[in-house]
Each structure stands twice: as structure tokens, then as C-alpha cells.
Amino acid sequence: MPNNNMPDLSTPILEVTDIEKHYPLGRGLIGSLLSQPEQIVRALDGVSFSIKNGEILGLVGESGSGKSTTALSVLGLTTPTKGTITFDGENVIEALKGSKRLAFRRKMQMIFQDPYEALNPRQTIYQIVSEPLEVHNITRDKTEKRERVIEALSQAGLKPPENFFDRYPDELSGGQRQRVVIAAALILRPQLLVADEPVSMLDVSIRAEILNLLRQLRDDHGISILYITHDLATAGFFTDRIAVMYLGRIVEIGTTVDILQHPKHPYTRALISVIPAPNPRNRRERVILQGEIPNPTNIPSGCRFHPRCPVAIDDCRKIDPQLLPIAGVHQTACIRADEKLPDKT
Ligand SMILES: Nc1ncnc2c1ncn2[C@@H]1O[C@H](COP(=O)(O)OP(=O)(O)OP(=O)(O)O)[C@@H](O)[C@H]1O
Ligand SMILES: [Mg+2]
Numbered sequence: 001m002p003n004n005n006m007p008d009l010s011t012p013i014l015e016v017t018d019i020e021k022h023y024p025l026g027r028g029l030i031g032s033l034l035s036q037p038e039q040i041v042r043a044l045d046g047v048s049f050s051i052k053n054g055e056i057l058g059l060v061g062e063s064g065s066g067k068s069t070t071a072l073s074v075l076g077l078t079t080p081t082k083g084t085i086t087f088d089g090e091n092v093i094e095a096l097k098g099s100k101r102l103a104f105r106r107k108m109q110m111i112f113q114d115p116y117e118a119l120n121p122r123q124t125i126y127q128i129v130s131e132p133l134e135v136h137n138i139t140r141d142k143t144e145k146r147e148r149v150i151e152a153l154s155q156a157g158l159k160p161p162e163n164f165f166d167r168y169p170d171e172l173s174g175g176q177r178q179r180v181v182i183a184a185a186l187i188l189r190p191q192l193l194v195a196d197e198p199v200s201m202l203d204v205s206i207r208a209e210i211l212n213l214l215r216q217l218r219d220d221h222g223i224s225i226l227y228i229t230h231d232l233a234t235a236g237f238f239t240d241r242i243a244v245m246y247l248g249r250i251v252e253i254g255t256t257v258d259i260l261q262h263p264k265h266p267y268t269r270a271l272i273s274v275i276p277a278p279n280p281r282n283r284r285e286r287v288i289l290q291g292e293i294p295n296p297t298n299i300p301s302g303c304r305f306h307p308r309c310p311v312a313i314d315d316c317r318k319i320d321p322q323l324l325p326i327a328g329v330h331q332t333a334c335i336r337a338d339e340k341l342p343d344k345t
Contacts, residue, residue: 012050019083045248054222058235061245109185111195115177119169126165156183175206254330264332
């Protein structure tokens with residue numbers, strides 16, 4: 001693994017191009033009798049982004065915006081209805097069908113939300129962390145296994161590693177358990193970690209600790225991270241770039257500074273307005289969005305955000321805005337992006 005403090009941000013390791021994931025729900029008996037059209041959940045409706053080597057990208061949005069569906073697609077655990085995903089130069093779906101699928105799979109690892117559910121309570125920490133070596137046919141040699149377990153536990157900040165070998169998950173704190181989950185991913189020496197709400201189940205006091213650990217892994221080993229969260233505040237603290245999702249689309253993407261300091265999309269602005277500001281004088285007026293994220297079987301016409309948008313105009317009902325550049329890598333999908341909108345939006 002490369003060991004440089006300046007990650008190479010020039011080469012994309014992951015490229016997601018225009019993916020859609022549609023779940024047909026069927027018509028049901030009444031629908032069939034009335035010849036109604038089949039209902040389709042548009043969980044992802046044209047999502048594109050890339051992650052560079054050693055980059056941390058945040059994917060932020062409300063519940064139901066399609067974050068986990070994106071994660072599952074990236075990992076090849078669900079097949080998009082349309083679009084392509086390329087990881088380390090290979091099409092993910094094809095690579096996972098091929099003879100080298102195990103070697104390919106180990107390059108991308110998932111960190112789950114719930115460290116209580118992710119760990120088998122009947123296995124020791126040594127068994128849990130060493131198991132991927134067996135599953136991936138990496139080694140059965142005892143000494144090598146032990147060295148790799150020590151390395152992974154140390155990288156995950158569980159020190160001294162030997163003290164954890166014979167312990168069981170229920171003897172550990174939530175933060176320590178999440179470190180074990182991270183160690184079990186690191187033992188495969190992945191190039192990308194997909195972390196879906198990795199700290200939301202943890203005590204607030206240890207969230208920053210775990211995110212700092214993940215960032216350290218990026219700094220020390222150049223690991224790229226896709227960080228999924230509904231919480232723009234932790235994304236702001238932890239990521240290099242942020243993509244904001246709404247109802248199956250990315251509506252704004254840019255550097256973390258672009259998104260937090262110069263948000264253009266009214267949805268992003270609303271999310272930022274409810275982050276508690278450390279200095280109350282800098283607090284923006286809170287924008288409380290009306291209603292909930294609509295049902296993805298019935299996506300609003302024009303801009304999908306218009307029914308909840310505080311600055312929607314007539315055209316927003318008709319025009320489906322595409323992601324367009326603002327400046328540099330900053331892009332947003334709003335027909336009013338160039339206007340100076342009132343501060344409370
Ligand atoms: N297997 C499925 N069948 C039908 N609909 C699904 C399926 N999986 C997800 N969906 C729907 O797709 C939409 C996106 O779901 P997804 O889990 O990706 O959202 P999310 O952003 O991760 O939400 P959360 O923050 O609650 O985890 C939701 O409306 C969800 O109900
Ligand atoms: Mg989710």
C-alpha cells in the first residue's frame with residue numbers, strides 16, 4: 001500500500017455513470033383489473049460521480065434519497081437497471097462474474113452502520129478479524145494470519161492488539177466494536193471503503209474518534225472512502241467533496257468548502273441551515289422544509305424538489321434541471337442557481 005501523506009487525487013478509482021435502479025412493484029389485483037400501469041420505485045434515477053484515489057466523498061441526503069442503493073450498486077451487491085460502474089479500471093458487474101471475482105471483491109469493503117449486528121457474538125475478535133483471510137483464500141498459514149490480524153487491529157486503533165484476540169464482541173464498547181468491523185475490512189487491504197452511516201449508532205462522544213481513524217487510514221494508506229450519511233455536519237468535518245442526493249438524484253456536488261460555504265441548491269441550503277453553528281452570530285435563518293421526501297414511485301414533474309422548494313417558480317414544475325457546472329468541480333441542478341436568492345433560502 002502506498003504510504004504518502006498527500007493522496008493522489010488525480011486518478012479516479014471509482015466511476016459511476018448515469019446509474020438507475022428501478023424496482024417494479026407489480027400492479028396488484030385491483031391495478032390489474034383496472035389496467036393501471038405498473039408501479040415502479042425509482043430508487044436511483046440517473047446518478048453519476050467519481051471518487052479519486054485517496055479521496056473521501058460524502059453522499060448526503062434524507063432517508064429514502066437512494067444513498068444505500070448507491071452503496072450496494074457500487075459494491076456490486078445489486079445490479080443497476082441502467083448505467084455503468086467502473087472500479088479500478090474494471091466494470092464491477094462483469095468483474096464479479098469473472099474468475100478473479102474474489103480478488104476484485106476484496107478491493108472494496110463495506111463498513112456497516114450497526115457494529116452490534118455486524119459481529120457474530122459467538123466468535124472471538126481474532127476469529128472475526130481473521131475470517132476474511134480464509135474466505136478470500138489469502139492464507140491459512142498461522143504465523144502469517146496472526147501477523148495480518150495484529151496489523152489490522154493496530155491500524156484500527158485497537159492496541160495492544162493481542163489483548164483483543166480472545167475477547168468477544170459483547171465485552172467491547174460500541175466504538176471498539178466499530179473498530180473491529182474496520183479491522184475486519186482492513187485485513188483485506190482494500191482500496192475503497194464504503195461506509196454507510198458508520199457512526200450514527202455510536203455515542204456522539206466517539207463519532208469524531210472513528211471518523212478521525214478513517215481519515216488517518218486515508219492519509220497513511222491512500223484508501224478512498226465513500227462516506228454515506230444523512231448528517232451534513234459530520235460530512236463537513238470529514239470529507240473532501242460532498243454529493244447531496246434528493247429522491248434518487250445528485251442535486252449538488254462540489255468540494256466540502258463549496259457545499260458548506262457556497263451552497264447553490266435550495267435543498268442543500270436548507271440542510272445547511274439546520275446544522276447548529278458553533279457561533280450563534282453566524283447562524284443562518286433555519287429553513288424548515290415542508291413535508292417529507294416524496295414517494296419514489298411518483299416523482300414530481302419538472303424539478304423533483306419543487307413541491308418542497310421555498311423559491312420554486314412556475315418553470316420549476318416543467319423543467320427537469322440537470323447538474324451543471326458553477327465553478328471548478330462545483331455543480332448543481334437548479335434553474336435558479338445563478339440568481340442571488342434571499343438568505344433564508
Ligand atoms: N428492494 C427494494 N424494493 C423496493 N424499493 C426499495 C428497495 N430498496 C430500496 N427501495 C426504495 O428505494 C428508495 C431509496 O432507498 P435507500 O435505502 O437507498 O435510501 P437511503 O437514502 O439509504 O435511506 P436511509 O437514510 O433511510 O438509509 C426508498 O424509497 C426505498 O424504499
Ligand atoms: Mg440507507
